[in-house]
Amino acid sequence: xxxxxxxxxxxxAIRKLLLAFADDELMLGHRDSEWTGHAxxxxxxxxxxxxxxxxxxxxxxxxxxxxxxxxxxxDSMAFERTWxxxxxxxxxxxxxxxxxxxxxxxxxxxxxxxxRLSSLGQSSYSELKDVAAKxxxxxxxxxxxxxxxxxxxxxxxxxxxxxxxxxxxxxxxxALGLFENLDGEENLVSANVFPGNxxxxxxxLEKVVPVLDAASLQAPVEAKNGRIEISCExxxxxxxxxxxxxxxxxVQDLQKVYRMAPSAKW
Amino acid sequence: MAQQTLDxxxxxxxxxxxxxxxxxxxxxxxxxxxxxxxxxxxxxxxVISPTYVGCPAMDAMKDEIRSRLRxxxxxxxxxxxxxxxxxxxxxxxxxxxxxxxxxGIAPPAKHKGDLAATLAAPVPCPFxxxxxxxxxxxxxxxxxxxxxxxxxxxxxxxxxxxL
Numbered sequence: 001x002x003x004x005x006x007x008x009x010x011x012x013a014i015r016k017l018l019l020a021f022a023d024d025e026l027m028l029g030h031r032d033s034e035w036t037g038h039a040x041x042x043x044x045x046x047x048x049x050x051x052x053x054x055x056x057x058x059x060x061x062x063x064x065x066x067x068x069x070x071x072x073x074x075d076s077m078a079f080e081r082t083w084x085x086x087x088x089x090x091x092x093x094x095x096x097x098x099x100x101x102x103x104x105x106x107x108x109x110x111x112x113x114x115x116r117l118s119s120l121g122q123s124s125y126s127e128l129k130d131v132a133a134k135x136x137x138x139x140x141x142x143x144x145x146x147x148x149x150x151x152x153x154x155x156x157x158x159x160x161x162x163x164x165x166x167x168x169x170x171x172x173x174x175a176l177g178l179f180e181n182l183d184g185e186e187n188l189v190s191a192n193v194f195p196g197n198x199x200x201x202x203x204x205l206e207k208v209v210p211v212l213d214a215a216s217l218q219a220p221v222e223a224k225n226g227r228i229e230i231s232c233e234x235x236x237x238x239x240x241x242x243x244x245x246x247x248x249x250x251v252q253d254l255q256k257v258y259r260m261a262p263s264a265k266w
Numbered sequence: 267m268a269q270q271t272l273d274x275x276x277x278x279x280x281x282x283x284x285x286x287x288x289x290x291x292x293x294x295x296x297x298x299x300x301x302x303x304x305x306x307x308x309x310x311x312x313v314i315s316p317t318y319v320g321c322p323a324m325d326a327m328k329d330e331i332r333s334r335l336r337x338x339x340x341x342x343x344x345x346x347x348x349x350x351x352x353x354x355x356x357x358x359x360x361x362x363x364x365x366x367x368x369x370g371i372a373p374p375a376k377h378k379g380d381l382a383a384t385l386a387a388p389v390p391c392p393f394x395x396x397x398x399x400x401x402x403x404x405x406x407x408x409x410x411x412x413x414x415x416x417x418x419x420x421x422x423x424x425x426x427x428x429l
Contacts, residue, residue, distance in 0.1 A: 043403040043405075047404065054409060055320070057318065060320070130349040134352035134353075138429070141404065
């Protein structure tokens with residue numbers, strides 16, 4: 001696979017885009033893995049362990065593509081950067097919370113991935129298009145699973161409803177951070193590399209709000225002139241490396257073993 | 267030996283012996299993980315396409331390919347990964363599906379791109395062939411499997427996830 005970016009495409013902005021994808025997947029994969037051995041039932045333990053492994057695999061694919069552009073290895077990207085060098089959104093780095101929060105976060109993320117990866121099927125950068133086509137069916141299993149849990153837990157019992165609603169209240173503004181604008185994004189849009197975060201956010205809202213609604217869960221949005229408008233403050237900052245202390249703690253944990261013996265062969 | 271390494275047929279013959287580390291009744295060639303082979307001067311390029319990109323067995327597969335080709339006398343071995351087209355269970359032929367079944371894994375249904383539809387369709391038990399089965403877990407012991415249960419022979423079994 002030769003990844004060289006054609007000279008008519010905005011190389012710097014493409015690298016930023018790939019980095020955001022890779023960092024998001026790495027952090028969410030790590031958070032999901034924290035359920036291994038701790039999930040409320042065995043099937044969910046297996047599910048979240050599988051999903052974690054998939055997300056880490058997806059971060060590896062994005063880092064590998066970046067390596068072909070920058071020469072820096074995926075291990076170096078994951079284990080040798082300091083926490084304030086990552087460009088993941090805040091959303092993926094928050095602690096795992098209770099299982100309701102985990103389910104809602106995973107669902108909001110999986111729906112965003114679905115929208116994002118489908119849209120990349122039209123990308124003018126062919127490597128991006130190929131990777132997206134590979135990841136999309138894998139991600140669709142995550143979405144079927146997390147959406148199924150949202151639909152069942154949203155109005156199952158009084159407790160499940162109140163926990164799920166609290167999770168939506170917390171996670172929804174955070175999830176908007178997935179769509180924070182990237183530097184140079186206008187160049188990506190004009191070169192047809194990527195349709196732009198505003199466009200993806202609109203598609204995502206059209207997808208998730210009806211599902212939450214049907215599960216008796218209220219998202220912080222309002223319907224205005226046939227459009228879904230957001231009525232909360234998005235949790236931005238991650239794409240511009242302004243992070244919360246949760247990422248610092250996560251990265252310490254993630255890199256702990258590697259930093260003990262950086263030259264070890266696994 | 268050096269002359270022989272230039273023979274693509276010989277290389278394919280060797281690659282056809284490599285078993286899938288998680289499903290040893292199948293080879294990487296049958297699994298369509300190994301897509302193509304190119305020989306140029308002294309360099310052998312093997313193009314592979316990962317099943318699930320997070321599959322931890324991928325490294326073991328690559329190591330095995332390298333070691334087999336080295337034993338054959340190949341000196342410069344290059345492994346390329348391709349996602350175009352992406353690996354899919356649609357690529358598995360009938361013989362491969364039958365081998366999966368005989369190993370106790372229900373083969374992936376043909377889906378023509380509609381994964382959700384295959385989850386609603388009945389999955390015959392690989393042991394007693396009954397269609398009275400149900401999904402226990404949409405994820406399983408490896409990234410490529412789901413867990414089902416047969417209500418007729420009361421045996422749980424893995425199903426290869428359609429991808």
